[in-house]
Amino acid sequence: MSSKSIKVYAPATVANVVCGFDxxxxxxxxxxxxxxxxxxxKPGVVISSIEGDGGKLPLDADRNTVAAGVKSILKQLGREDIGVKLKLKKKMPLGSGLGSSAASSVAGIFAINELLDRPLSKEELLPFAMEGEALACGHGHADNVAPALFGGFTLIKSYEPLEVIALPVPNLYCALLYPHVDVPTRDARQIIRSKVLLxxxxxxxGxxxxxxxxxxxxxxxxxxxxxxxxxxxxxxxxxIPEFYKMKEIAMHHGALGFGISGSxxxxxxxxxxxxxxxxxxxxxxxVLLDKGIASNIYLSEINKNGPVIL
Amino acid sequence: MSSKSIKVYAPATVANVVCGFDxxxxxxxxxxxxxxxxxxxKPGVVISSIEGDGGKLPLDADRNTVAAGVKSILKQLGREDIGVKLKLKKKMPLGSGLGSSAASSVAGIFAINELLDRPLSKEELLPFAMEGEALACGHGHADNVAPALFGGFTLIKSYEPLEVIALPVPNLYCALLYPHVDVPTRDARQIIRSKVLLxxxxxxxGxxxxxxxxxxxxxxxxxxxxxxxxxxxxxxxxxIPEFYKMKEIAMHHGALGFGISGSxxxxxxxxxxxxxxxxxxxxxxxVLLDKGIASNIYLSEINKNGPVIL
Structure with missing residues (x-):
């Protein structure tokens, strides 16, 4: 057991998908x-290194989303005798609306489940990934962790009880642009009105x-x-700087739709x-560079399978 | 042309379907x-008789939903030279939440379209049926006329522009109970709050x-x-009298769901x-009779085709 090791990859996610808030x-x-x-x-979960986060993520396993999910699974399975060492390579920006914490959480729970020979199904893993999200974002939403775990398009039908539906996956390409401006998830939630017109x-x-x-x-x-x-x-x-200008350009050059990824x-x-x-x-x-704003861009197909072993 | 005659049937409809308001x-x-x-x-639209409405519906073609839709179609087709006589047999209660005016409107536009050898598709007929609804209910909603016209389950994706999607039809049985109490559509709309919690x-x-x-x-x-x-x-x-008691009984005896039909x-x-x-x-x-309330009951499969020629 003690020599087992695994390297996994978990994908970024686009939550809300314009009309499907939460x-x-x-x-x-x-x-x-x-x-x-x-x-x-040695029992316990230890984070030995995190790369690519600019030093922003806590190495302390009690405050880290990845470690939190892994520890919960070990507790649930009665395997707190097991020791786990983690090395996380963040290959996406934090706080960008791409489900960064969800990807890390899902990578963690997927990896420990694989190392233990899959005692839990993906459906059973989901609540553990949500625990990590709650630690990172202050709320246990599933609209990033569910697609990160299952791949494809997912619908969170309800939270109580938690029910996720895997939807058919379109053969489309997703263009992502992350402008280097700061929009913390908590702030992005707070500006939304609590009441809406019927x-x-x-x-x-509709x-x-x-x-x-x-x-x-x-x-x-x-x-x-x-x-x-x-x-x-x-x-x-x-x-978001130049949002409507960017939307207009995208829609006039072949985009089926354009919107905000997550918050x-x-x-x-x-x-x-x-x-x-x-x-x-x-x-x-x-367009953004002309305004003095740098950005990262990514282009890929819709992910179909969720996390994979590398 | 002058000897042509047709007898048609158009179905009642259940709008909203619990979670799909409007x-x-x-x-x-x-x-x-x-x-x-x-x-x-003789040019013009004349209603020669209406049965089963208890004298409540206007025979005046300018105020009648069926005549309104027929006249609109004739105008649109440039065929106001045609004369039309209508005999309507209401075989469902008025103001009951069963789409009574929608069924009549749809029967009318379906019949005239058939008599004229189908110049219009069902998609093209829909706006004319909605005109009748607007006359009857004070608003041009499509959630009764669309299923009455297309049959099956329909989704009103949007009103501007009007877009209706025919959904797959489940092989289920619908039980309807119309309690003899008065709930005018206008009142039922007015008590709904204009703002809701996000x-x-x-x-x-979800x-x-x-x-x-x-x-x-x-x-x-x-x-x-x-x-x-x-x-x-x-x-x-x-x-609605005894709503939650009825719901509990239905759900405990095999109902997949229970709700209010339309308003x-x-x-x-x-x-x-x-x-x-x-x-x-x-x-x-x-249950209702024990409270001194009479009711009509109906049981049928989901209608698959909309109006038919009898």
Whole structure:
């Protein structure tokens, strides 16, 4: 047992998907996090190193999202006799709206479950990944961890009880742009109003219902027509530089839809063609650069399987 | 032309379907409306008789929903030279939440379109049926006319532009109970609050998204788990006698879900077994009778095709 080691990769995720605030998300192939996990003789979970976080993430296992999920699983399985060493390589920006903490949490619970020969199903792993999220974000939402764990598009049907539905995965390309501006998740949540107009809610659930239909029908034009948000985007977009200019450019150059990834500031758009996606990304990057704002860009297909062993 | 005649039937409909306020509806095989339409030489639309309405519906073609839709179509087609005589047999209660005016409107536009050898598709007919609804209810909602016209389950994805999606039709039985109490549509709309909590809206759109998934998956247990309404039902149920008692009985005897049909006072429930549905209907009818309230009950499969020629 003590010599077992594993290296895994867990994907970034786009939560909300424009009209599905707090209930929808999908995973992308890039970016993502790498995790090396070793079992060892001395009980307890130790984080030996974290790279790529600029020193922002705590090495203290009691305050670290990855360690929290792993410790919960070991406790649940009655295996607190096991020792675990973690090396985390963050290969995506933190606080960017790409589900950074979810990717790390999922990498951790996936790795320990693999090392223990899969005592738990993915459905059973989900609540442990949510515990890590709660530690990172102050709330136990599943719209990043569920797609990071299952891959593809996931619907959080309900929280009490927790029920996740794996939706059909469209063959589309996701263009991501992370502008280097700071939008903490807590702030992005606080500016959203706690009450909404019923008529806006009706518009929103028409779009959500249409988007779900579009995924089952494989109707990407319909998918695009449903990617509208009358509730959250009008408010959160204020935190993102040049949001509507970028949206207009993307929509005029082949994007099916464009919106905020999670709580931002990353923006995403979906394309049929990787060439269109790439062209738009470079254009948007230049738009921001002209305003003095640097950005990271990523282009990949929708991730289909969640975390993998490297 | 002048001797052409047709007899048609259009189905009652259940709008909202618990969690899909203003966007979802489905048609049932019974009850429904019958309409006999004759073409004649004298231009204009005349209603020669209406049966089964207790004298409540206007024979004046300018104020009648059926005539309004027919006249609009004739105008649109440039065929105001045609004369039309209508005989309407209401075979369902008015103001019951069963889409009575929608069934009549749809019967009318379907009949004239058939008599003119189908110049318009069902998609093209929909706006004309909505005009009739606007006359009857004071608002041009499509959640009754769309399923009455297309049959099955329909989603009103959006109103501007109007976009309707035909959803997969579950092989289920619908039990309807119309208690003889008065709940005018306008009143039922007015008691709904214009603002809702965002967290309730999120719960609702999780359920709607889940219900759409359930229809595509043919997963009737999931369908039942999604038939929850935290926004409209808690308010409108106050207008319906013994609502929660009836719901409890239905859910404990095989119903997948139970709710208000449209704006009520009719209640509906969905069942896998027609025997369970029939037993529950009789039990609920007795519950109301014990309180001195009479009711009509109906049991049928989900209607699959919309209006038919008799």
């Amino acid at each position: 209930i929808l998300g999908f995973a992308v192939n890039e970016p993502g996090d790498e995790l090396i996990m070793d079992l060892c003789d 008529k806006d809610a009706v518009t929103q659930w 779009n959500i219902a249409g988007l779900i239909s579009a995924l089952y029908l494989g109707d990407y034009d319909l998918l695009g027509r449903c990617m509208k948000d009358v509730i959250v985007e009008p408010i959160r977009s204020m935190l 931002g500031p990353t923006v995403f758009s979906l394309f049929r063609s990787p060439d269109d996606a790439q062209r738009v990304l470079l254009t948007l990057q230049q | 966007i979802l509806g489905f048609a049932v095989n019974e009850p429904g409306d019958e309409l006999i339409m004759d073409l004649c030489d 967290k309730d809206a999120v719960t609702q759109w 359920n709607i998204a889940g219900l759409i998934s359930a229809l595509y998956l043919g997963d009737y247990d999931l369908l039942g788990r999604c038939m929850k309404d935290v926004i409209v039902e808690p308010i409108r149920s106050m207008l 009520g006072p009719t209640v509906f429930s969905l069942f896998r077994s027609p025997d369970d549905a029939q037993r529950v209907l009789l039990t609920l009818q007795q």
